[in-house]
Amino acid sequence: xxxxxxxxxxxxxxxxxxxxxxxxxxxxxxxxxxxxxxxxxxxxxxxxxxxxxxxxxxxxxxxxxxxxxxxxxxxxxxxxxxxxxxxxxxxxxxxxxxxxxxxxxxxxxxxxxxxxxxxxxxxxxxxxxxxxxxxxxxxxxxxxxxxxxxxxxxxxxxxxxxxxxxxxxxxxxxxxxxxxxxxxxxxxxxxxxxxxxxxxxxxxxxxxxxxxxxxxxxxxxxxxxxxxxxxxxxxxxxxxxxxxxxxxxxxxxxxxxxxxxxxxxxx
Amino acid sequence: xxxxxxxxxxxxxxxxxxxxxxxxxxxxxxxxxxxxxxxxxxxxxxxxxxxxxxxxxxxxxxxxxxxxxxxxxxxxxxxxxxxxxxxxxxxxxxxxxxxxxxxxxxxxxxxxxxxxxxxxxxxxxxxxxxxxxxxxxxxxxxxxxxxxxxxxxxxxxxxxxxxxxxxxxxxxxxxxxxxxxxxxxxxxxxxxxxxxxxxxxxxxxxxxxxxxxxxxxxxxxxxxxxxxxxxxxxxxxxxxxxxxxxxxxxxxxxxxxxxxxxxxxxxxxxxxxxxxxxxxxxxxxxxxxxxxxxxxxxxxxxxxxxxxxxxxxxxxxxxxxxxxxxxxxxxxxxxxxxxxxxxxxxxxxxxxxxxxxxxxxxxxxxxxxxxxxxxxxxxxxxxxxxxxxxxxxxxxxxxxxxxxxxxx
Numbered sequence: 001x002x003x004x005x006x007x008x009x010x011x012x013x014x015x016x017x018x019x020x021x022x023x024x025x026x027x028x029x030x031x032x033x034x035x036x037x038x039x040x041x042x043x044x045x046x047x048x049x050x051x052x053x054x055x056x057x058x059x060x061x062x063x064x065x066x067x068x069x070x071x072x073x074x075x076x077x078x079x080x081x082x083x084x085x086x087x088x089x090x091x092x093x094x095x096x097x098x099x100x101x102x103x104x105x106x107x108x109x110x111x112x113x114x115x116x117x118x119x120x121x122x123x124x125x126x127x128x129x130x131x132x133x134x135x136x137x138x139x140x141x142x143x144x145x146x147x148x149x150x151x152x153x154x155x156x157x158x159x160x161x162x163x164x165x166x167x168x169x170x171x172x173x174x175x176x177x178x179x180x181x182x183x184x185x186x187x188x189x190x191x192x193x194x195x196x197x198x199x200x201x202x203x204x205x206x207x208x209x210x211x212x213x214x215x216x217x218x219x220x221x222x223x224x225x226x227x228x229x230x231x232x233x234x235x236x237x238x239x240x241x242x243x244x245x246x247x248x249x250x251x252x253x254x255x256x257x258x259x260x261x262x263x264x265x266x267x
Numbered sequence: 268x269x270x271x272x273x274x275x276x277x278x279x280x281x282x283x284x285x286x287x288x289x290x291x292x293x294x295x296x297x298x299x300x301x302x303x304x305x306x307x308x309x310x311x312x313x314x315x316x317x318x319x320x321x322x323x324x325x326x327x328x329x330x331x332x333x334x335x336x337x338x339x340x341x342x343x344x345x346x347x348x349x350x351x352x353x354x355x356x357x358x359x360x361x362x363x364x365x366x367x368x369x370x371x372x373x374x375x376x377x378x379x380x381x382x383x384x385x386x387x388x389x390x391x392x393x394x395x396x397x398x399x400x401x402x403x404x405x406x407x408x409x410x411x412x413x414x415x416x417x418x419x420x421x422x423x424x425x426x427x428x429x430x431x432x433x434x435x436x437x438x439x440x441x442x443x444x445x446x447x448x449x450x451x452x453x454x455x456x457x458x459x460x461x462x463x464x465x466x467x468x469x470x471x472x473x474x475x476x477x478x479x480x481x482x483x484x485x486x487x488x489x490x491x492x493x494x495x496x497x498x499x500x501x502x503x504x505x506x507x508x509x510x511x512x513x514x515x516x517x518x519x520x521x522x523x524x525x526x527x528x529x530x531x532x533x534x535x536x537x538x539x540x541x542x543x544x545x546x547x548x549x550x551x552x553x554x555x556x557x558x559x560x561x562x563x564x565x566x567x568x569x570x571x572x573x574x575x576x577x578x579x580x581x582x583x584x585x586x587x588x589x590x591x592x593x594x595x596x597x598x599x600x601x602x603x604x605x606x607x608x609x610x611x612x613x614x615x616x617x618x619x620x621x622x623x624x625x626x627x628x629x630x631x632x633x634x635x636x637x638x639x640x641x642x643x644x645x646x647x648x649x650x651x652x653x654x655x656x657x658x659x660x661x662x663x664x665x666x667x668x669x670x671x672x673x674x675x
Contacts, residue, residue, distance in 0.1 A: 028336030032344050096336075135328065142329020142354070148398060149352035150333070195332075219323050219331050244296045244321070246335040250343045251295045 005084040009050040009077055010057040013085070017045035019114075020087040024078060025049075026096030026120075027194045028187075030056025033095065036253035040261070048085065052077050054186040069189060071097070071197050075104035082112055091264065093117040095249060096220065097194040104199070106208050116210035117260055120246050121229055122221040123199040131200070134222045140195040144188060151184040203232040210236045211263045213248065213256070220246040237263065289365065289384035294377055295343070297321040309365075309386060311358040327354040327362050342371040342380050355384070364391045447512035454505035461501065465494045503637035507620060510644040517559040517649055521672045524588045524600060525550040527564055535571045542580050550588030556598045556669040558649045563669065566642040566653070567600065570665050573638065574604035577663070582606060591668060597651070600667040608659040617655055618643045642667075 005011070012031065015021075021041055023034040031049040038047050051058040052074050067073035078101060082090065090113050094102040099121030106113040125133045126140065210233055214226030223240070230238035239259050243252035283290055289306030293299045302317040310317075310325060323331045330353045341348045348369045355363040365384040372379065387394075470476055472487050479487070509515050528548055539546050556563065567586075574584045582605040591597040609617060620640040643653040651669035 026336065028333075029340045029344075033340055035344075135332075139328040139332070142327060143332040144329070146329045146333045146352060146354060147337075149394060150337070217321065220335050245323075245339070247339055247343075250340060251297075 003084070005080045008053060008059045008062045009081055010059075011048065011050040011081055011085075013046060013048050015042035015045050015047040017041075017043065019045055019089050019091065020048055020085070021045040021091045021093060022048045022078070022082070022087065024092065024094040024098035024102060025051070025055065026094075026098050027190050032056070033247070033250055034093075037093075037249045037257055037260075040253075040257040045091065048081070048087065050077075050081055052190075054183065054190060060183065060186075063183075063186060065189065068186075068193065070193055071101050071199070072104055074098075074101045074193070075108065078102065078105040079108055082109065088112050089114045091115045091117065093119065093260070094121070095119045096121070096246065097197075100197065100199045100202075103202055103206055106206050107202060110206070110208060113208045115264065116206070116208050117213065117263065118210060118229075119213045119249055119256070120215055120218055120221045121212060122225045123203055123229060123232075124197065125195045125220070126198075128198075131228070132222065132224045134220065134225065135195070140191075143195070144191060147187060147191060148184065151187075200232070203229065204234065207234055211260070212236055212238045213259060214238060214240045215243050215245060215248050216241060217244040218246050239263070289386070290382065291317070291322070291325075291384065292379050292381045293322045294379060297323060297339075299325075300379060306384060309357070309363055309384075310355060316358075325355050327356045330354045338367075338369075342369050346371050352387075353384070364388070366390075444512060447508045450504055450508035451512055451514065454501050454508060457501050458498070458505070461494065461498055465491070465498070468494065503641060506641050507637050507644070510641065510648065515645075515648060517562065519557060519559055519649065522556045522558045522560045522563055522669075523552075524554045524556055524563075524598065525552050527560065528567060528586055528588070528600075531564055531567050531571060534568055535575050538572070538575045539584070542575070542578075544575060544578055544581070545583040547583070547585045548587075550586070550600075554588045554590070554598055555672040556651075557672040558651070558669045559645075562645045562649065563667075566645055566667060567602070569638040569642045570602040570667070573665075574602055574606060574663070578604045578606035582662075590671065592671070594673075596671055596673060597668050598671045600669070601664060602667075603662065603664045605662040608661055608663055609655070609657040610659055611657075614655060614657055618653070 010031070015038075021038075023031065023038060025031050025033050030051045034049055038049065041047060052068075054060065054063045054068060064073070067076065074097075078092075081087075082105070088111075092102040092106070092113055092115065094100075094117070096119065099116070099118030100123060102113075102116050102118070106116060122133065124131065125135050126137055127133045127135065212226050212229050212233075214221070214223060216223075226238055226240070230236050241248050241252065241255055241259060243255050245251050249256045284304045286303065286305060289309050290301075290303040291299060291306055292301040299317050299320050299322055302312075304314075307314065307317060317325070323334060326334055333353070338348060338351055338353075341351075348367070351367045351369070353365050353367050355365055357363055364387045366387050367382050367384050369380050369382040372381070468487050468491050471479060472484065472491070525548075528550060532546070532548075536546075538544075571584065571586070578584060584605075585601075585603045587601045587603070589599050589601075591599040618639050620637055639653070639655075646653040646667055646669070649669060651667065653668075654666050655663060656666075657663035
C-alpha cells in the first residue's frame, strides 16, 4: 500500500461498511464540506474522504503546477488513492468540479467504479452556443479578480494571526479549517482548470451508472446543464432537488442524504 | 439589543437601519430575510424590495461564484467570515465594491447569516493599483527570465560557434599538413628521375658511351645547367615542405661561428671574385652558438648567395658576428651588402614562400624564392630568428640571431 499518497492527500477512512464511498470535494474547499453528509452513510459503507493536493491539509510540497493545470491531474489524485487503498465497487460522490474529475477517473479504471453521484455537476461552465454553460469568459475573469482581492485581505489578517500562533495554537487550527486553500497561485490554477474545462466529449464514454443531483436555482450549474448531462450520459439518472444554490450537501444535507440513499437502495 | 432584533419582524431596528454600513441577513438557502436602509440606498432598492430575493441576486457574477465556492462554505463550516471582498450589483446593474464581515447563527428557529458590508472606494483604488503593480512586476520578471534565457541561448550559440571555428581550424591544419606531406613526397619522387638525368648527362659528357661532337657537348652543358637549377628548386621545395610538415630534426650542439663562416666562403667565393665584390669577415674566434651546425651553414650560405646575387660589381659584402642579449644569451650574425636593396613595401614579405623582390629581379636572379622562407623557419626552429632591414640602392642587412652557448 502506497501510504505516501494517503499523507499527500490527507486521506481519512472511517465507517462500518465494506463497500467504499469516496467523497471528493469541489473547488474552493476541502473534505470538511462533507461532514454534514458522511455520518449518515458511515454505518453501511466504508467512507473515504481526502483533500486534493493544493487544498485543505494536503502536502503542498507535492504540488506540481504542470500536473494540476488540468482536471486530469486531479483525476490522477483520485486514482492514486483508489489504487493505494485498492478500492473496488466504489460509490463515488463528487461535488461540482469533482463530478467531472470522478468521470475522468472512471474513464481510466471503469471496473473499480460502481456508481457516480454528481452533486451540482457541469461539463462546461462557459457558454458555447447552442450549449448553455451559464457563464461568459469575463464572468470567470471576474471570479479570478474577486479571489485575488480576497487574498490581499486574507494576507492582512492572516499575518497577525500567524504571529500569535505560538501561544494560541487553537487559533491556527481554526484558521486551517477555515481556509480551504490558502495559496493564491494554487487556488487560481484550480479555478482556471475548473472553469475553463470542457468535458462534454468525455460524457458518452462512461457506462458507470450515475446520479445527477441538480439543485433548483443553481447559478453555477443551471438546470439546462443538468438536462444536457442527463441526455448525454448513458445510464444516468437526473434528480432535481428542492435545495437551492450550489452546495446542497451543506445547505440542505437532509435532502441530499435522502436522495443519495434512495438512489443507492433502488439498484 | 440582539434579543430585540430577533423579535422584530424585519430584523433590524432603527439604529441598525441607518448605521453607516450596509446590513443584510440571509438564510442558508440564500433567501434574504432583512436588509437595512444603508444597503438599499447603496444598491438603489426601495424598502422591502430586497426581502425574499436570493443573496446572489445582489452580487456580480464573479462574486456569485465566489460566494458559492468560498463564502458560503466558510460561514457554514466556520460560523463566520471576515474581510471578504465582494462586488455587489446595484439595481441599475453597477458594481459596488464592499468588504464584508459575516456571522452565521441560529435565530428565530433558523440559521441566519448576518453580514455587514462596508463600501470601499479609495481602498479599492489602492488595491487595484497594487494588483496592477504586482502584475507589472510579474510580467517584468517574466521578461527578465525570458531575456536571461535568450542570453543563455546566445552564450550557447557563441560556444558552438567557437567550437565550429576550432573544428575548422583543425581541419585547415590537417589540410596544410597533408599538403606539406604531399609536397615532401612529390619532391622526393621528382628527384629520383632528375638524378638519373644528371647521371646520364655526366656519362655522356665523359665520353664513356662513345665520342661526342662539340655541338652535342654544348647541348649537354645546357641540359646539365637546367638540371642543376631544377634540382635546387626541388630541394628548396622539399626543405620547406619538411619544415612545415614538422619533419625537421635539429641536432643542436656547440657551433663555432668563425669556423662555420670560413667553411661557407669557398662555396660563394667564385661568384664574389668573378664580379669583383669585396668580402670581409669579422667574427671573434670563440663566438659560439648553440645550434644545428649544418642548418646554420645552410642559412649563412643562403644569405651570402643572395647578397652576392643582388650586389652589383665592385660592391661589398660584410659578415660580422657578435654577442647579443642582456646576459649574452644570444649571438648575432649579420650579413650586410651594398646591393640594390628592397623597397619598404616588399620588405615585410621577403620571408613569405615563393616571394622575390620583384619580377625583374626574379628574372635576373635565379632561385625558387624559398630560400629566405626556409632560412627563417630554420632559425626559428632553433630558437633564433632572422630579420631584414634594407634601403633601396644602398643595400640590405640580414640579421640572424641564435641562442648562445652559455658557460655552464
